[in-house]
Amino acid sequence: MAKKESTFINMVLTLLIITGLSSLALSGVFELTKGPIAKARQEKKERAIKAVLPEFDTMLLKMVMPETGKDSLEFIAAYEDSLWVGTAISTYTYKGYSGLIKLMVGLLPDGCIERIAVLEQKETPGLGTKIADEKFKHQFIGKDPSKYILKVKKDGGDFDAITAATISSRAYCEAVQRAYDAFKRDGGNK
């Protein structure tokens, strides 16, 4: 087949056909993957909720506006045999080394931290990403934030920062503090 001439009408037609076909293909793929993408997100969240709370059978969701920060927090109150066992709070901070860090903080009815899971982060691989490692997260388990200062030791707090990732550690503490403050004010299970 001979090469097509670069006439105006040929060029317009070619581009029109190519973009048309590609939009058609993309809308098809989008429809196909919409379900799995939503499912993957939902599963990830549910895994995080289960990871930070004790055993439960039902959960209740609501949004709570924190005193600091611009977005509301998600409170997931968990019940076992209609007894309140704790609340998972999806909290955030914009003070990470690359901006947003999202955590899921599990708080027991008395305000102690049960466990914490990292939902989203874009920290430096190998440095800031260690906020998701047990070694760092372990410090927070079972601590009552009203008796401990939720800051890194450098800032006069009670928690060890990760070597070479003080900013990430600081941001992590801030996010936990935000969740705890909102929890204290709100009560967590109403």
Place this chain on the structure above:
Amino acid sequence: MSQKKNFTKGFLKENPVFVLLLGLCPALGVTTSAFNGLGMGLATTFVLVMSNIVVSLVKSSIPDKVRIPSFIVIIASFVTIVELTMQGYLPDLYEQLGLFIPLIVVNCLVLGRAEAFASKNTLKSSIIDGLGMGLGFAMALTILGGVRELLGNGAIFGWKFIEGDGILVFILSPGAFIVFGYLVALLNKINKTT
């Protein structure tokens, strides 16, 4: 050029990263671990093969003056398909690679092969070229990521065998350039002697 030579050129003689020096932005950006390098390399391979196929099929019906925009649209479509599929079925890998997946569109390697090879050759050679070049790219990224992970974290593919913290600079961007420089020198040496 024989098809076998056409396929193997991407690994050593014309390795896209270490010899042609194409697509360096993702090559240096995502290779903080061997797994990331491999994932990025395979995603790029898929886009490369698919766009080579399509470009080689439609090459004679595209007027010369609009060939670059046409190629870009074709490539961008395949990148979006990869992005959506990965988000749905491999969410963990997607999170790691994040920003770099859409950036495959502007990877000079993909457009370079479409323009320099697929638009001038038959379908069969174009597929083999895309496969060879893509796998060569994946290999380069995996090696780069492996070396950086080993030196910076004492691990390979996330499997830690040296205790404690590694040499931090290799995880950060300057380390990418250092490792990259040595690997380019090494491959030049190998190519010269064979």
